[in-house]
Amino acid sequence: MNDLVRFAFALIIWPGMLGAAGLGLLYLWIARKLTARLQGRKGPPFYQPFFDVVKLLGKRTVVPGGANRGFFYALPVVAVAATALGLMIIPVPGNPASSFAGDVVLLLFLLEVPVFCDVLAGYVTQSIYGQVSAMREGVLMLGYNVPFLAAVVAMAQHAGGFSLAELCSAPRGVVGVFAAIAFLLAIPARLKSNPFSIPNAEQEIVAGAHIEYNGAPLALFELSHALEVVLLIDLFMVLFVPSVGDPAADALIYVAGSVALVCAVTAIAAMTARMTVVRAFRFYWVWGGMAAAASIAAAVVN
Amino acid sequence: MKIFGVLWRNLTARARTRAVADVVATPAGFRGMIEHDPSLCTGCTACMQVCAPRAISFDTADRSSITWQFFAGQCSYCGLCVQYCPTHAITNRGKLPPVTGDQSLHRVAHKVDYRLCAHCSRPIIPLPETLLHDLYEGALAQSVHDQQALCEACRRKAASRGLRDAFLGPDTDRERTTT
Numbered sequence: 001m002n003d004l005v006r007f008a009f010a011l012i013i014w015p016g017m018l019g020a021a022g023l024g025l026l027y028l029w030i031a032r033k034l035t036a037r038l039q040g041r042k043g044p045p046f047y048q049p050f051f052d053v054v055k056l057l058g059k060r061t062v063v064p065g066g067a068n069r070g071f072f073y074a075l076p077v078v079a080v081a082a083t084a085l086g087l088m089i090i091p092v093p094g095n096p097a098s099s100f101a102g103d104v105v106l107l108l109f110l111l112e113v114p115v116f117c118d119v120l121a122g123y124v125t126q127s128i129y130g131q132v133s134a135m136r137e138g139v140l141m142l143g144y145n146v147p148f149l150a151a152v153v154a155m156a157q158h159a160g161g162f163s164l165a166e167l168c169s170a171p172r173g174v175v176g177v178f179a180a181i182a183f184l185l186a187i188p189a190r191l192k193s194n195p196f197s198i199p200n201a202e203q204e205i206v207a208g209a210h211i212e213y214n215g216a217p218l219a220l221f222e223l224s225h226a227l228e229v230v231l232l233i234d235l236f237m238v239l240f241v242p243s244v245g246d247p248a249a250d251a252l253i254y255v256a257g258s259v260a261l262v263c264a265v266t267a268i269a270a271m272t273a274r275m276t277v278v279r280a281f282r283f284y285w286v287w288g289g290m291a292a293a294a295s296i297a298a299a300v301v302n
Numbered sequence: 303m304k305i306f307g308v309l310w311r312n313l314t315a316r317a318r319t320r321a322v323a324d325v326v327a328t329p330a331g332f333r334g335m336i337e338h339d340p341s342l343c344t345g346c347t348a349c350m351q352v353c354a355p356r357a358i359s360f361d362t363a364d365r366s367s368i369t370w371q372f373f374a375g376q377c378s379y380c381g382l383c384v385q386y387c388p389t390h391a392i393t394n395r396g397k398l399p400p401v402t403g404d405q406s407l408h409r410v411a412h413k414v415d416y417r418l419c420a421h422c423s424r425p426i427i428p429l430p431e432t433l434l435h436d437l438y439e440g441a442l443a444q445s446v447h448d449q450q451a452l453c454e455a456c457r458r459k460a461a462s463r464g465l466r467d468a469f470l471g472p473d474t475d476r477e478r479t480t481t
Contacts, residue, residue: 036319040311040317041317271305
């Protein structure tokens with residue numbers, strides 16, 4: 001297999017589009033089902049998120065008046081493409097694509113693309129709810145990226161290079177513990193789940209940035225969210241859970257760890273109420289900042 | 303940290319979600335979906351006239367029958383049709399419409415066949431037997447049955463002939479006196 005075929009396989013099959021879409025929608029189902037059970041409800045069957053996407057794909061798209069058609073259609077496509085590309089380079093078990101120097105930086109950029117697409121979608125659709133959501137998302141992004149970026153940078157500093165392969169093989173040590181805490185702090189906000197479900201606060205601003213989205217573009221946004229969940233969890237597993245050497249055991253640890261993380265985030269979402277954007281911002285700059293400082297300091301000292 | 307207790311109780315207890323078929327108990331006096339008995343219906347259209355949401359309609363296109371049509375999706379359960387039906391063909395007994403996405407299950411269509419007038423063969427729908435008993439009380443005379451086999455115009459003629467005969471005697475007698 002030459003490099004092109006390997007990258008194509010990684011982009012389309014595993015861990016890219018198809019594999020991650022299935023896995024991501026399954027994670028979203030786990031989150032919905034667990035939330036429902038924790039709230040005393042029954043919850044949907046496992047195929048519900050798949051049906052939702054398929055149903056949306058079959059609907060006629062209505063572009064809101066005053067919205068730029070090009071932007072309206074391009075944003076969800078870019079969001080899906082960026083997350084799929086991010087998945088292509090993440091070295092999870094079974095990924096045939098090889099790591100290259102600086103792929104961590106590329107991955108960090110690709111992780112931000114769907115967020116930017118959301119912000120732009122909020123403004124493009126000309127809805128006041130979308131604009132409020134976009135503003136909140138922008139502010140929140142400046143908060144959660146403090147611990148998030150610090151965690152990745154600390155691990156890279158510790159490993160001695162911005163390559164995912166180096167990050168995987170480097171020993172985790174005390175840096176890994178601090179960086180993992182910082183990373184975990186950022187996850188609920190990155191996934192827009194409680195208590196940081198501020199940009200998509202449905203009781204306040206309805207569907208947020210996606211309020212005017214419908215049909216296939218909305219399906220693509222849902223898909224990009226599913227891929228984003230997988231990508232973020234993959235990144236956590238790659239950065240902080242060391243490989244044991246055996247491929248089967250690695251795959252098992254990968255799946256179990258991912259599901260555990262989804263369940264943990266869901267449980268936190270079920271037991272907390274939404275914060276205001278100011279409190280969330282302060283939380284990330286104070287507690288996230290502390291975790292970030294601790295992980296960077298540990299990386300520098302080591 | 304009371305929330306942990308709440309979450310644990312929710313997780314371990316049976317879900318509060320009800321199944322589709324798991325219908326809640328209806329309150330006393332609940333009217334429910336209307337039921338139509340085509341054997342009592344005379345096609346007078348009173349139900350259609352009083353139905354504000356137009357859930358009831360009649361299809362008169364066919365010359366041999368009239369079709370009573372009802373769509374539960376449009377019904378407001380006001381019960382006016384039940385109140386105004388002169389033959390009590392429409393009743394409500396608190397029955398709920400089926401919980402389904404299939405609209406055809408919410409539609410009812412009953413055909414009421416016409417009979418032909420015994421005299422002029424015009425299509426008619428005679429009054430139901432139960433209503434005749436209410437009107438005439440006791441056993442029905444043959445004359446009542448004879449009248450019901452006639453259309454409105456023929457019945458009127460028969461009635462006026464009867465009245466005239468009562469005053470002037472049967473036709474045969476009158477002919478004899480005039481000649």
